[in-house]
Amino acid sequence: MIFELPDxxxxxALVFARMGSILMLLPGFGEQSVPVPIRLAFALMVTLVVAPIAAPALPDMPPRPLPVAGLVVQEMLIGLMIGGVARILLSTASVAGQVIGQSSGLAMAQSFDPSQGQQGALLATFINLTFMTLIFVTELHHLFLMAAVNSYAVFPPAGDLPVGDAALWALEAFADSFRLGVQMAAPLIVYSLIFYLALGVLSRLMPQVQIFFIAMPSNVMVGLFIFAIALGAMSTVWLARMENFATELV
Structure with missing residues (x-):
């Protein structure tokens, strides 16, 4: 047993490099609000569970340290690629929140966004937290973990690193996140166009009245009302896209 310990x-190390990299960026698990020791401990526990499953697909240990380091780095890059695509899809909430904030007059309302690690629009932060909650309520995180385990069948260790495919995958995820963000904010975009068009007509009819300051509270109130109605559909669309991302690997 002593001679088998290095193996x-x-x-x-190979399993931890991939699983740790995935969990570092995976929505719900890799948030900055989660303490680093907890994330590290969870990654170690996942490694202990996944290692016996992934062992048949892993290569034998090379005799020299340089190839060993190369395999570990390659596994880290694969994990970062998978987790990074999932993180790009999570940015849909930020896109939708920014557009909704601009449409409803709440663009200047800022708060700290834990998923982005910086200040963001208040509605974007709310949508991000809602999506994070839905990941665990709908048990989508189980599908994420299954996708991480099955990634060994999609991206086998010691194989060629699919740089071109990874770049295309990330580009498609970026385009999807922007498209979904605009689609989710579409009701507010239509409302804002109609509202500001009517506001312009009223300002022409009554130039002596400060229409903008009078209509601003109505803009915020109606915008929040439409947002509350559309939130359920927005969440359903985003969850379907994230489920599709996970099933691509499962």
Whole structure:
């Protein structure tokens, strides 16, 4: 058993490199609000569970340290690629929140967004937190973990690193996140166009009255009302896209 210990350490390092990289960026698990020791402990526990499953697909330990380091780095890059695409899809909430904030007159209302690690529109932060909650309520995180395990069948270790495919995958995810964000904010975009068009007509009819300051509270109130109605449909569309992302790997 003493001579087999390096092999176990090598296999564990490979699995931890991929699983840890995925969980570092995966929505719900890799949030900055989660303490680093907890994320690290969870990644180690996932490694202990996944290692026996992934062991048949892992290569033998090379005799020299340089190829070992190369395999570990390659596994880290694959994990970062998978987690990064999932994180790009999460940015849909930020796109939708920014557009909705501009349409409803709440663009200047800022708060700290834990998913982005910086200040963001108040509605974008609310949508992000709603989506995070839905990930665990709908048990979508189980599908994420299954996709991480099955990634060994999609991206086998010691194989060629699919740089071109990864770039195309990330580009498609970026385009999808922007398209979905605009689609989710479409009701508010239509409302704002109609509202400001009517506002312009009223300002022409009554130039002596400050229409903008009078109509601003109505803009915020009606915008929040439409947002409350559309939130359910927005969440359903985003969850369907995230489920599709996970099933691509499962």
């Amino acid at each position: 176990y350490v090598f296999l564990g």
